[in-house]
Amino acid sequence: MSGTTASNEMAQEGVEATLAELARAHRILALNGHVNMSLGHMAWRDPEGRGFWLKRSGLGFEEVGPTDFILLDFNGRQLAGSGKRHAEWPIHAEIMRLRPDVAVTAHSHPLNSAVFSACNAALGGVCHENVLLHDKVAYYRKAQGLITTPEQGRDLADVLGHNSVVLMKNHGVTTCGATIASAALSAIFIERACTAQLLATASQLPWSGPASEDLVVGGPARLELPPHAEADFWAYFGRQLDRSEIVR
Numbered sequence: 001m002s003g004t005t006a007s008n009e010m011a012q013e014g015v016e017a018t019l020a021e022l023a024r025a026h027r028i029l030a031l032n033g034h035v036n037m038s039l040g041h042m043a044w045r046d047p048e049g050r051g052f053w054l055k056r057s058g059l060g061f062e063e064v065g066p067t068d069f070i071l072l073d074f075n076g077r078q079l080a081g082s083g084k085r086h087a088e089w090p091i092h093a094e095i096m097r098l099r100p101d102v103a104v105t106a107h108s109h110p111l112n113s114a115v116f117s118a119c120n121a122a123l124g125g126v127c128h129e130n131v132l133l134h135d136k137v138a139y140y141r142k143a144q145g146l147i148t149t150p151e152q153g154r155d156l157a158d159v160l161g162h163n164s165v166v167l168m169k170n171h172g173v174t175t176c177g178a179t180i181a182s183a184a185l186s187a188i189f190i191e192r193a194c195t196a197q198l199l200a201t202a203s204q205l206p207w208s209g210p211a212s213e214d215l216v217v218g219g220p221a222r223l224e225l226p227p228h229a230e231a232d233f234w235a236y237f238g239r240q241l242d243r244s245e246i247v248r
Contacts, residue, residue: 011047011048014047015046015047015053016066018044018180019044019053019066019067019069020066021180022042022044022053022055022069022104022180023064023065023066023068023069024238024241025042025106025180025181025183025184026042026055026061026062026064027061027062027064027241027245028184028188028237028238028240028241029042029061029106029108029184029187029188030060030061030062031062031237031240031241031244032187032188032191032237033110033111033112033188033191033195034061034108034109034110034187034191035060035061035062036060036108036109036110036172037060038057038058038059038060039108039109040061040106040107040108040109040172041054041055041086041088041092041106041107041108042054042055042104042105042106042107042180042183042184043055043089043092043096043104043105043106044069044103044104044180045096045102045103045104046071050071050073050079051071051072051073051074051079051093052071052072052074052092052093052096052105053069053070053071053072053081054069054070054071054072054085054086054089054092055068055069055086056068056069056070056081056082056083056084056085056086057083057084057085057086057087058083058084061108067081068083069081070082070083070085072085072089072093074093074096074097075093075150076089076090076093087146087148088107088146088147088148090147090148090149090150090152090153091105091107091147091153091156091174092105092107093150093153094150094153094154094156094157095153095156095157095160095174095176097154097157098154098157098158098160099157099160099176101178102176102177102178103177103178103179104176104177104178104179104180104182104183104184105174105175105176105183106174106175106176106183106184106186106187107172107173107174108172108173108187109171109172109173110172110173110187110190110191110194112191112194112195112198113167113172113173113190113191113194114170114171114172114173115194115198116167116194116197116198117139117167117168117169117170117171117172117173118169118170121197122137122139123137123193123194123197124197124208124209125209125210125215126193126196126197126200126207126209127192127193127196128223129189129190129192129193129196130193130196130197130209131209131210131215131222131223132189132193132223132224132225133164133165133186133189133190133193134215134222134223135163135215136163136164136165136186137163137164137165137166137167137190138159138160138161138163138165138166138167139159139166139167139169140156140159140160140166140167140168140169140171141169142155142169145171156168156174160174160176164176164177164182164183164186165186165187165190167190167194173187173190173191175187175190179230181230181231181233181234182225182230184234184237185225185230185233185234185237188237
């Protein structure tokens with residue numbers, strides 16, 4: 001076996017392993033409030049620079065397996081894989097164009113995030129998830145249907161800016177990160193944060209979050225997600241998935 005052949009095989013094995021983990025991330029999100037029929041999708045930047053791997057259309061998050069991805073270039077042309085592309089592929093293409101630091105994107109329609117996106121309010125510090133997302137959430141206030149053109153995708157990417165989450169009015173949520181875990185955890189956290197704030201508001205009881213001066217970097221109420229905590233949380237959700245998929 002030549003060195004080039006061995007290198008190509010190792011690269012292919014790496015892609016397959018990452019897509020298997022990306023499939024697991026879809027199923028983890030399914031367990032955490034992100035199922036909306038066959039809608040929603042995650043994407044991973046192709047390590048060879050060809051574009052990105054996107055969940056194929058027609059499957060719910062809970063149904064995604066390692067072979068359920070197609071490779072698209074940044075103009076939406078399908079390069080590999082079988083199945084149809086999602087109409088909202090420009091979300092992923094344009095965020096990755098704008099943000100070289102982003103390797104993974106996720107778009108979904110979790111119920112409480114979608115409801116909160118319709119409210120003219122910003123997230124407050126109701127619980128840990130809200131505080132973890134402090135200064136990391138953008139608000140796309142344009143009420144429109146699907147993001148199906150590069151122009152719309154660029155508009156969304158511009159609003160996202162340097163943040164890890166963008167709430168999309170009357171629509172859902174998009175998250176991004178340098179890893180599968182970071183993008184997926186942000187998706188889990190935003191749904192929990194929106195749920196917590198909707199519950200606090202619906203209770204009609206007075207509530208408050210930490211003072212703004214306590215949420216600055218280094219402040220006593222500030223919460224960050226260091227790498228060891230991200231790994232710990234992601235491992236937990238992996239175990240949760242494994243328990244749910246045990247054949248009884």
